[in-house]
Amino acid sequence: MLKIQNLHASVEQKHILKGLNLDIKPGEVHAIMGPNGAGKSTLGYILSGREGYEVSEGSVDFQGEDLLEMEIEDRARKGLFLAFQYPVEIPGVSNMEFMKESVNAMREQRGEEPLSAAEFLKKAKEACKQVQLPLDFLKRGVNEGFSGGEKKRNELMQMILLEPTLCILDESDSGLDIDALQVVANGVNSQRDGKRSFIVITHYQRLLDYIEPDHVHILANGKVVKSGDASLAKEVEKEGYAFLGQDNAEEAGA
């Protein structure tokens, strides 16, 4: 599904990713943890193609294609989805309208007819219920005045509607109450079908109690410094990142 080899990248002359490797097979859930500023969000942005990041070395293969050569919207249409750590608002554009356009963009890519308004509405209502947002959120402007938690649920709703093949969730669990945490976990679990893969970026073990990851990676100082199974997350929860050693921890935490 996704193979990242020796990825080096910088933004504003700042070297952030320093030789990152990651191999994700279809159907797998990979959790990525690591100190603040380690480069986790940066990884998500580079994979989704955000402008302003410069890749100096390495390669990324996505479903047999060179991901780094593709336009942002083509990556999205080919199934790459990023749930943002900080979702932006688009005032005046209703959630409904926005999601309908994007769902139909995906369908066009797959050679399918666009959904009619009625068909779309039905799907949107289901997704809205699934993430436990009141239905009037479909009519509100995209993220306009949403609370932090509501924004995260809204991202999940989009993920459910768009049916991507690779989902990158950037701290979708931050700032959530316990109920919302379950909503996010259920959102992910309901979409696990043995083919769809997930990269779950999180600081907290508790999300991983609900979403059982196949692999856990610790990202520090722009590299994967340790990989393991679900038990690695528990270890981090208990011990912190002290095992990274003084140098790494300081640099990464700076």
Next chain:
Amino acid sequence: MSEQIDQALSRKYDAGFVSDIESETFPIGLDEDVIQRISAMKGEPEWMLEWRLRAYRSWLTMEEPEWAHVHYPKIDYQAISYYSAPKSMKDKPKSLDEVDPELLRTYEKLGIPLHEQEMLAGVAVDAVFDSVSVVTTFRSKLEEAGVIFCPISEAVHKYPELVKKYLGTVVPRSDNYFAALNSAVFTDGSFVYIPKGVRCPMELSTYFRINEQNTGQFERTLIVADEGSYVSYLEGCTAPQRDENQLHAAVVELVAMDDAQIKYSTVQNWYPGDENGKGGIYNFVTKRGICHTNAKISWTQVETGSAVTWKYPSCILKGDNSVGEFYSVALTRGRQQADTGTKMIHLGKNTKSTIISKGISAGNSNNAYRGLVQMGPKADGARNFTECDSLLIGDRCGAHTFPYIESRNPSAIVEHEATTSKVSDDQLFLCKQRGLDAEKAVSMIVNGFCKEVFRELPMEFAVEAGKLLEISLEGSVG
């Protein structure tokens, strides 16, 4: 990003074709003689000619205004022809079948097939081509309701009492430089009269088009809604693509008698000039309405065209409890310049006004809002609410806000809110990450930004306005 913006903004102007119609056009130049000839061409009565000449004489004493935030080379008023009519109009058509088919095709290209409009939309259209009103559809149905809707040149003959009574009462002959010029040389335009208590049975609509080279268009519209009546009026404009600048100096006067309501909507898409600022229409327009007791006037405009726009649809809230509204979307791109806004003059008690202005700037354009809210000494309990939002696309354009508030009544309340935002990289990134291309993303963001104004447009116009924005923004971001 800017390079892509440049590229995208050099897109073609859709309505920029020239129609091959034989015209009768005056030689360029302006003096009392020309005015007499215009008047004679229209077979006007003596009082009308006198009115024009007086306007002309005051125009001669006036200076072209320079306070607006726009820059353009000095206009040579002697290099313009002040009258142009398609030849076949000489024997005026009695019905659509008699209209020059080439002319009708022009309208079709513009997306306003008169035949279809007549049958499907139920919109009555008065189409003004250069200086002459081509045909007014749906007249009989309107006549049944007692509504008068005809070219103003015809009204001068058929309803001289009404014209004499109201013409120049809202925008006096010497109101400003361009209004005075218009009063002297106006060639056609629409006249509407809605009798007492009548709700006009359909939307009335005019399309203006400038076709001839070096002609100015000076149309004059007068709408009178008598006591307790209602009318919704739509105005649309286009012009062919030419290298020379063309002048459009219109005057619109609205009179809303007690308890009457007038809703006036404009979609203006005059040729804006090319990416280097060559060519395009100078759109210098004076629009003003007067509200008597309990009356309401609502201006809604979507301005996407013209090289230079200078336009302030205004309301004089003379009667107690009268209401004025101004909803505006102004989009500038390339080297377009717009200085637009409104004046709300509160004279009566408990008068209310609302101003919602949305300015969108892209490319190297400049977009200014200029608004005056004036609370007179007798305007007890008057209220105004102004919201003025600017949206920038790219980083070489400008947005400017010039709100003027003059209150001479301590009980009056004036509220003003202003915001400036950009189509942010974050928003574009979110849209693209959800599979939308940049063009779709920008037009969606801009449409969202304009929502409050589009809501005020009649249905068929709202769709047109949305499409127009989409075309105007085509590829405005990479």
